[in-house]
Amino acid sequence: MKKMRFASPAAICLALLCLPVFGDERPNVVIVMADDHGYGDTGYNGHPFVQTPNLDAMAEGGVVFNRFYASAPVCSPTRASVMTGRHPFRTNVPNHGHYMRPHETTIAEALKDAGYVTGHFGKWHIGSVQPNSPTNPGGAGFDEWLSGLNFFDNDPYLSRNGNYEQIKGPGTVISMDATIDFLTRHHSGDRPMFAVTWFPSPHDPQEELPDLAQARQLYNDQNTKKPGYFREITLLDQQIGRLQKTLTALGIRENTFFLYCSDNGGLVTASSGGRAKKGSIYEGGLRVPAILQWPAKYQASQIDTPAFSSDLYPTLVAIGQAKVEHQTPLDGIDLAAVISGEQTSRPGMGFWHGFRDGQGTWSDRIIKALMEAKMAGKPNPHPERILKNVNEFPDFESLDSRGHAAWNAWPWKLHRIESRGNVKYELYHLVNDPMEDKDLSKQEPERVRELTTALENWQQSVLRSWSGADYQH
Numbered sequence: 001m002k003k004m005r006f007a008s009p010a011a012i013c014l015a016l017l018c019l020p021v022f023g024d025e026r027p028n029v030v031i032v033m034a035d036d037h038g039y040g041d042t043g044y045n046g047h048p049f050v051q052t053p054n055l056d057a058m059a060e061g062g063v064v065f066n067r068f069y070a071s072a073p074v075c076s077p078t079r080a081s082v083m084t085g086r087h088p089f090r091t092n093v094p095n096h097g098h099y100m101r102p103h104e105t106t107i108a109e110a111l112k113d114a115g116y117v118t119g120h121f122g123k124w125h126i127g128s129v130q131p132n133s134p135t136n137p138g139g140a141g142f143d144e145w146l147s148g149l150n151f152f153d154n155d156p157y158l159s160r161n162g163n164y165e166q167i168k169g170p171g172t173v174i175s176m177d178a179t180i181d182f183l184t185r186h187h188s189g190d191r192p193m194f195a196v197t198w199f200p201s202p203h204d205p206q207e208e209l210p211d212l213a214q215a216r217q218l219y220n221d222q223n224t225k226k227p228g229y230f231r232e233i234t235l236l237d238q239q240i241g242r243l244q245k246t247l248t249a250l251g252i253r254e255n256t257f258f259l260y261c262s263d264n265g266g267l268v269t270a271s272s273g274g275r276a277k278k279g280s281i282y283e284g285g286l287r288v289p290a291i292l293q294w295p296a297k298y299q300a301s302q303i304d305t306p307a308f309s310s311d312l313y314p315t316l317v318a319i320g321q322a323k324v325e326h327q328t329p330l331d332g333i334d335l336a337a338v339i340s341g342e343q344t345s346r347p348g349m350g351f352w353h354g355f356r357d358g359q360g361t362w363s364d365r366i367i368k369a370l371m372e373a374k375m376a377g378k379p380n381p382h383p384e385r386i387l388k389n390v391n392e393f394p395d396f397e398s399l400d401s402r403g404h405a406a407w408n409a410w411p412w413k414l415h416r417i418e419s420r421g422n423v424k425y426e427l428y429h430l431v432n433d434p435m436e437d438k439d440l441s442k443q444e445p446e447r448v449r450e451l452t453t454a455l456e457n458w459q460q461s462v463l464r465s466w467s468g469a470d471y472q473h
Helices: 009-022 053-061 075-084 107-113 171-186 213-221 227-249 309-319 336-340 363-375 445-466
Strands: 028-034 063-065 117-123 144-148 157-160 163-166 193-198 256-262 290-293 301-303 349-353 403-409 412-419 422-429
Touching: 028 075, 028 171, 028 227, 028 309, 053 227, 053 290, 075 107, 075 309, 107 117, 107 193, 107 309, 117 171, 144 171, 144 363, 157 363, 163 363, 171 193, 171 227, 213 227, 227 256, 256 309, 301 336, 309 336, 349 445, 403 445, 412 445, 422 445
Parallel strands: 028 193, 028 256, 063 301, 117 144, 117 193
Antiparallel strands: 063 290, 144 157, 157 163, 256 290, 349 403, 403 412, 412 422
C-alpha cells in the first residue's frame, strides 16, 4: 500500500507550517497529453494540410522541444512514466492495459502533499476507475477525476470520482469541459492547481469531429487513408484554444506551467518524424510534439537537447517545491537547466518494448456494465479489474532481456533486438541520420560495446525495480 509522506508528528507540523508560505509563488500546472499524436502531424512542424492553429500559436510563443520522446511507443507505459518519472517496467506497466502499482509515488501525490489541488480528466489506462480502488485516479493522488479506462469517442461512459455516467458529446471536448470546470472552480482559492488532461484523441476509431466544417471536407479531399485521424487532431487543437482562452480569462495564464505532448508516436509513418510509427522503438514510435508555456518564466525558444516523458515528474517536483521521502530510482531529470539553456546534454535515455503483451481494455463496454450492475443492485461484474496483478512481484532471470530495447546517448542510439534467443544490435547517429537508415554498428564496434554495457546495466536495474526491490525500505 502507499506509504505515508511524513513519518513523525514533527515532520507533519513542519509541512503544514510550510505550505502557506510559498502557495502563491508556485505556478499552476496543466499537463495535456494526446493519444497517438505524431511529431510531424502539426502545422508548426510542417505538415502539409493538418490545421493546428492553436498549437502553432503556442509553439510561436512558447518553448518547443524539438527532440521530445515518449518513454514508450504505446499509451499505458508512457502514462506511468509521466506519473512516476520512472521507466514503466519499474512500475509494473510493460505494455498497454497493465496497472501501475499503488506502491509508486506519483506526481499527483507529491504535489497534493505540497498543497496543490489535483484533478485528472480523460483517459486513465493505468488502473481501475472503480470506487475505492487504490489503482484509480483518486488512489494515485487526484482529488477530483472524470476518467475512462482507455480511449473513448462520442457519448462515452466515464467514472466521475467512482460514480459511473454516460455523457453526450465528443470525448475530447468532454475532457476539456471537465478541465475548464476544475480550473474555474479552484483558480481563486489559496491552493495552486495541478490538472492532468489526457485526451482520448486521435486514437482509432476516430469518430469525433471538429467544429470546423471546412476541416472535415478538407481532410476528405486529401490523399490520406486516415482522414479521421487528422480531424481529431484539429478537434484537440480546438480544445487547446479553449484552454488558452480560459487561462487568460481567469487571469492565471502568466503563472501557469502548461505543457502539451503526446503519449507515443503517430499513426501515419510518412509524417511520424522518424522511422516507423506507434508501437516501434525506432524514432517514429517515440518522437512526439511537445510545447511548454510558462510566460512568467520562459520566453519563446527552441530546445534541441533531448527530453522525454519521464522528465516531467522530477521537473514538477522541483517546481512545486514538493518533498518526496524514500524516492525510488528515477529515469527522468529536472529539465529546468535544459529549458534555460544552461544544460545542453543529459544522461542516457532507455527504452524497452515487446517484453510482455498488452491487455485489452474496452472502456465503454466495461464502465457501462459496471454502471448497469450498480443501478440494478447486482454484484460487481469486473472485480478482477480493481487490482489486477499489482501485488505480484516477478522474479526475473538475470539475463531476461527479450524484446526491443534502445539506449539514446545523444546523438547516438543503440538498438538491442532480441527474439527467440537471438540478439542483434543496430547503431545510428541521430543528427546525421534522423531516419535511422544507416546502421553503423560494424563501423563503430567500440561504441557498440560501450553503449551495450550502459543499456544492459539499465535493463537489469529496471528488472530489479519491477521485482519489487525499490519498495523494501
